[in-house]
Amino acid sequence: MYRKLAKKAYTRKEYMGGVPGIKVVQFDMGNLTAEFPMSVHLIVDESCQIRHSALEAARMSINRKLNKELGRSNYHLKLRTYPHHVLRENKQATGAGADRVSQGMRLAFGKAVGTAARVIPGQKIYTCYANPQSVEKVKDALRHGGHKLPSPTHLEIDIKDEA
Secondary structure: OOOOOOOOOOOOHHHHOOOOOOOOOOOOEEEEOOOOOOOEEEEEOOOOOEHHHHHHHHHHHHHHHHHHHHHHHHHHHEOOOHHHEEEEEEEOOOOOOOOHHHHOOOOOOOOEEEEEEOOOOOEEEEEEOHHHHHHHHHHHHHHHHHHHOOOOEEEEEEEEHHH
């Protein structure tokens, strides 16, 4: 329902009361101090809106898998988008006589129901920094997290040369 980029972004939270807080708990996980030579990026293929709950579900899935496979000190996972866009919903009346109650509410402003990150094709959503010997485990974890996002995704691997 909220996947398509229908109208322009609405980020002005000061004008609307009761905007729910974002569900994303952390944006950086794992070992934040070490320098890792390899980075794997999870990249979206289509422009869409990713709800804050989907970002959190993907983050939890990736982090849990990496923590179990590699250990907390052998990776650094970074969420690179922030859900700024406020999603609004005009609740419709249901039940008997609802068709008479809901008249005259076309293009209503609606109440805030959550937030979403607007992404464009080729944008990096998650980046995981790790050692080259753990590349297959990192790719598997990011691929599983990508299934929780509303857009098709692909992975990109960068390796720093030590010269």
